Amino acid sequence: MRLKPDTSGSVVYKPFNEADDFTDGWWDDAIYGFEPTQRFYSFFVGQHEVARVEIEVQDVLNSEYDQPAHPGPYAVIHFFEVSEDHRRKGYGTKSVHLIADRYKAMPLVAFSEGADDFWGSLGWARHEHKTEPDHSRPMYVSEPR
Template identity: 35%
Template structure:
């Protein structure tokens, strides 16, 4: 499965976000996509046959790994801050295809992801798992691509 990537932008007027990048949240976790919007993130709609099948919030130049004992490359990681496959399409290979599409969009950087209860998924990609220096349930596992 090959996915197309559509980059979205928030509409900002007078220094305030007036329209978040994603309007429709059907099939997706509403509070991930419609509330806190930062304009320094990249917002991706991953599509198959012009239908949104996944979405992602990307943070280029992230140095998140420093808290996990991982040394960031000079340009930082491209952090997948959020990745969600539409609810009715989960466990069908869409997540893997989405990560491949994201990697193709950012070819010159390594990818990082903080797992949101998806350690099995990120491990299945053969990404290296890193625990926070202060191990505990409050800290998500960091996964780094090769």
């Protein structure tokens, strides 16, 4: 499995190539746009794209959540998706490990939309919204490598 862009530091900008097995609208500039601080990566096995991620390095996290013990900066995962054809085969976990290698010494952060089992299976700490834990996405934070 390999990550693009490679370690040269090149940036892949949205939009990604259209693909039927990724969620429409998640990877489209026309809807979300992007900031120069955001980075986009694709993960490939052979010629097949198996996952995508959008990450932004931030010094602080949303203060409405319980805060992790480790101070920033943090690599915040805004979007992460494994293609439909490649789900439940370990590619998500492998992709997250490649990102963790890229952002060494920096905790990774993800806000879960129904993927609590996945983020929890990585051993990441769950942090709840302080005032609306039942109506907000939980925040998951890794330990820095």
